[in-house]
Amino acid sequence: MTHLKQIRAAQPTQDGAGVKIRRIHDFGGSLDPFLMVDELKASVKEDYIGGFPPHPHRGFETLTYIIHGGLTHEDSMGNKGEVHAGDAQWMSAGHGVIHSEMPLTDSDGLHGFQIWINLPAKRKLDAPRYKDLRAAEMGQLDWQGGQIKSIAGTWQTHAGEVQGGLPQLGEGAAMADLQLEAGQTFKVTLNPNQQLLAYVYQGSLNAGVKTGQLGTFVANDQNQIELTSEEASGLLLMTGPALKEPVVHYGPFVMNTEEEIHQAIKDYQTGQLTQIPVVE
Template sequence: MKRIHEFGGGLDPFLMLDELRASADDAHIGGVPPHPHRGIQTLTYIIHGGLTHEDHLSHRSTIYPGDAQWMHTGHGMIHSEMPLTDENGLLAFQLWLNLPATEKMSTPTYRDVRHAQMPTLAVDNGQLVALGGQWQTHAGSINGPLDALAGNGGVSHLTLAAKGEIELKIAATTLCAYVFQGALNCGGETASAGELIRFSAGDSLRLTTSEGAQALLLAGEPHHEPIAHYGPFVMNTRAELDQALRDYRDGTFTQSPPTS
C-alpha cells in the first residue's frame, strides 16, 4: 500500500489517497475487518482485481475492474473491505474526502457504480472516464455518476497513449493528478508514476505524454474548516473526536444523533 495524505488541509477537500497493489500469485493479500468511520466519504476505484464491501446497514457488494464504491460515513459507518486478485493481480485506489461540519453527523449511505455507468470522453490518443463531477475539454463535457462528492468533488481516470494529450477547461480551486503509470508533462515539468501533482490556479490545464500515461484526476473546492483527525475519524475539534471514541465504545456509534 502506498499512502499519500494531507490531513492538514493542504489538499482540501481531499484527505488521503491509497494505492493498493498485489501480484496475481500473492497468497498473503490481506483485508480490513470491520472498523468504524465518521466525518468522511470514501471512494474506492478498481483497475485490476476487486474488492468486497460489507457494512452495518446490510450493504454488501463486490466491485471489479472499472467499478467504484462510494461511502458517505456521516455520523457513523462500520464496514469491512476484502480485496481480490485476478490474473493481473490487484491495483486499486481509495480516496478519502472530508465532509464539511454541517454534514459530519448526517445519515450514512453507500452506493456502487459499475464501469458501464461511467461516461467516457475521447481525447487525443486517449480517453477520460468520469467517476464523479463535471469534466470538460474542447471535445465536449461529461458528468460522472457520483454527484454527491464532498467539496463539489470530481474524480476521473485519464489514459493517454504515446504522444497523447488533453486540455481540460476547469477552474477548481484544488486540482491534482496522481500518476500511476508512465509520465505526464505539464508546463515544462514531468511527473512520473507514483507522484502527485498539485496544480496552481487557472481555468485550463494541458497534459501531455511522450510514452503514455495513466492518472487519477481530482478536483474540488476546499471547506476552509479546522481538521481534527484520529485514525478512522475526521472531525473539526478534539472534543468531537473524543465523542466519536465514546460513542464507539458504548455501542451508540451507529445511532442517529438526537435532533435539537
C-alpha cells in the same frame, strides 16, 4: 500557463490485515477537500488477501476505484456488494459506519485506489450512505490519443463535457480516470480557485510527475490546466472546492475539533458510533 505547485511521492505502507499500499495523506489543507490517496497495488496474494476487516469511519467520505481485481463490501447499514475492474464504490460515513472490504479470492492481483474526501462540519453527523457504481454508469469521452472516464462530477475538457455516474462527491468534488498515449496533451477547465490533483499510476508527465507521484496543478487565468504525457500514461484526476475548515484527525475519524474526536472514540467504544441521534 499551467503551474505545477507541488509533487508528492506515495510512501509504501500497510493497512488493514497487512495489505501493502502506497499512500499520500495531508490533513493540513494542502489537498483540501481531499485528505488521503491510497493506491492498492499488489500481485502477490499474500500482500493483499488479508483485506480490510471491519473498522469504523466518521466525518468523511471514501471512494474506492478498481483498475484490476475486485473487492467485496459489507457494512453496519446492511449493505453488501462487489466491485470489479472499472467499478467504483462510494460511502459517506457521516455520523458513523463500520465496514469491511475484502479482496475477491479469485482475483489475480489487486490494483485500485481509495480516496478520502472531507465533509463539511454541517454534514459530518449525517446518516451514512453507500453506493456501488458500475463502469457502464460512468461517462466516457474518447479522442485520438486519449480517453477520460468520469467517476464523479462533471469535467469540461478539450474533447467536450463528460459527467460522472456518482451524483454527489463531498461538496462538489470530482474524480476521473485519464488515459493518454505518449506525447498527448489533455486540457481541462476548472471552476475558479480550484486546483487539480493528478496521481500518475502509469507512465509520466512532461511536468516531471512520474509513476507513484501526485502532482498539484494550479490553473491559468482562463481556469485551464494542460497535462502532457511523456509516455503512455494513466492518471487519477481529482478536483473540488476547498472547504477551508479546521481538520482534526485520529485514525478512522476526521472531525473539526478535539472534543468531536474524543466523542467519536467514546461512541465507538460504547457501541454508539452507528446510532444516528434523534433530532427533537
